Amino acid sequence: MKPLRMLAAGLAALVLSGAQAALAADTNIAVAANFTEAAKEIAAAFKEKTGEAAILSFGSTGQLYTQISQGAPFEIFLAADDARPVKAVKEGYGVEGTEFTYAIGKIVLWSTDAGLIAGEETLKAGDFDKLAIANPQTAPYGAAAVEAMKAIGVYAALEPKIVQGNNIAQTFQFVQTGNAELGFVALSQIAGKSEGSRWEVPADLYTPIRQDAVLLKKGEESSGAKAFLDFLRGPEAGAIIEKYGYGTAAGS
């Protein structure tokens, strides 16, 4: 019995010390799914520059927020909107005054069919079967798409043709697989693509999709978390963000 107990105690100590080391070194970040690729590249650049690791968890903004409210160990929250970070501060999960816009999402009307989209006339003509957007109730990109259609005055006519993806990633799949001939997707999703046809929706047709970041209470004492937020604001991260099809508060 005795040696066994000692072994168990030793193991427990080992595990605990390892866990503490991990907690001290790494910064846990909750990242909205649409920012996945950009966030990975930024985390890599951050590690190269500072030697500190950022552990990224991806999910929809709503899911991540629910997790944060239930005590998930995130130190930073990169949301896909500007409402959730504010709400986080108000409900006591975020640190007041740390919210800022790290990226501005842009919507684009996109189709895999190179001849389909000519511009806003395509929407006015309505010569298609299904138009995909993200769920406007849950996804800011969806809300922006509705806003833009209303601004052009085609929303009422197009409403019966609209199919909703649960998030912007699904909306992209609807269009990519051809199930919907065209759809409003995030510019970041097709930033690296040249095929198909597209119309970049003018920024004055919809409220900018501000993606805000906030430092969470769990990261209040973490130097790594603060360093990451500083890095995110800096020019190196800004260049990556623009490369992926987002605007930045400084840039646009």
Add this chain to the structure above:
Amino acid sequence: MPVPVLSSETVSAIRLTVELAAITTAILLFIGTPIAWWLARSRAWWKEAVATVVALPLVLPPTVLGFYLLVALGPSGPGGALAGLWGGRTLAFTFEGLVIGSVIYSMPFVVQPIRNAFEAMGERPMEVAATLRASPARAFWSVALPLARPGFLTGAVLGFAHTVGEFGVVLMIGGNIPGETKVLSVAIYDYVETLRWGEANLLAAGMAAFAFIVILTMTIVEKRVARSGD
């Protein structure tokens, strides 16, 4: 907490869900029975490979299954060709498409219990029927089906319940169209996402109660069936 009244959208989602589950279950009993029979009786070496394919939806993430379905139902897949028969481009975003998806992802829940029931029955009852001049078809209807009744009951209930509860795939291929593809689980998900937890709670509690009642009833009925057979 004030109790929210069911909106017309919710009512339509409930109706749609029940329709989808009922149609899916009926189709699965129809096509799942021969599959289960073959799996239970065949000696083909590759039958376990077929069984594995049937079981895949149990382990595949709904998003993976949903994506494949999206491709298969789409304009360049068989679904598009099928939809072309009545002038459509795709089976995605249609009730028919949901039925196809539901049939695929609920299949293991129906086939497995029926297969187990057929296997538990053994070869003997069919042999006895054959020695009593019953053709294979008559033996199947008059002996195999009644003896496998508990398996059919379990399969039907699980298939129905799972179709009601599944939402990952529906989310992927449905397009969230009210009255056409917006089923209950998607509605609940929307409520959670939009932080309307009151409605979400109400519907989720309703579904939990539904599942509880269904499974309890099934257990009681099965016990009674077993007892009457003594």
Add this chain to the structure above:
Amino acid sequence: MEEPGTIDLAFTGRFGGFALNAAFCVPARGVIGIFGPSGCGKTSVLRCAAGLQRLEGYLSLAGEVWQDAATFRPAHRRPIGYVFQEASLFPHLSVRRNILYGAPRRRPPRPGEGTGLEEVVELLGIGHLLDRSPARLSGGERQRVAIGRALLSQPRLLLMDEPLSALDRQTKDGILPFLERLHERLAIPVLYVSHDIGELERLADHLVLMEEGRVIASGKLSELQSDPALPLATSREAAVSLDAIVTGYDPAYGIATLAVDGGEIVIPSPAGRPGTPRRLRVGAGDVSLARKPPESTTIINILPARILAHRPVGPHERLIVLGLGEDGSGARLLSRVTLRSFDHLALAEGMLVYAQVKGVALAPSAATPERTTPA
């Protein structure tokens, strides 16, 4: 009477490391016992005959081919009745629906043609069980229902696979009389598989002996029982079955007389009305021999017979095969004597002797189960 023809059967094949190579040709009449140790292939022969198992081979019943190189009738197209070791009743059907499951639905058999429900119910004594669920029957009742179900499918060949082996001794003794009645009343040939020679002594007319997947002998029951070259005759329980007909009854002494081929046997109990066929069993150990007709003895059965053959059994005993009657042409009897007696009496083949039968077992009839051992 119509010529019943033969059951002609041959199967060869291999399954699970076991080789079957069995063939026999027997009259399509009465009970044909298939006897052999466990694992000798008896059940496989029966399953092949039913079409439940498919091996290469040949099978015909009274000239009608069920299987040959070009033909294979599936089980449900063969006019058979099959009684399995376990009754295997359908648990979801009542006893009545079980026994009617295989009955022709379009046309009930007319009198004198086929077997009717009433007849089967009466024969097997299952009338009071008809509305029960099979789950509420005893083992013996279940097996009787299974037999009834097989009979009502109007089979032309009944296949019984150790129908009694799953039952305890007492239940078994309760069912045997029903099977004997069946045998007496119905004209359907029966292939009856058993590893219990006692059952076959009472039921079989014909016997097929099997060993390790092959048929080692086939012939009339009494011939095989009394063939000194076969293991039956030299076993400790060697006996012959005698088919007898009641000829009289003396109520003053309570003695019944029965005629057997080549002699007459009396038993101290009623055996039925004159003309009733009964089967007797005489063990080899119950027959002693005398060179002259014995006088002043209490043994009531003393039958003249001739020694047809003899052979040693173990170091100190001899088995003697007798033919009843002065000329030895009647039914066979076996007698096991000590080597000393054999030498003292200088017994030899062809010699006329007097067989003193110390015990005769009368197979109990369904009506009056009984067993007698007069001394």
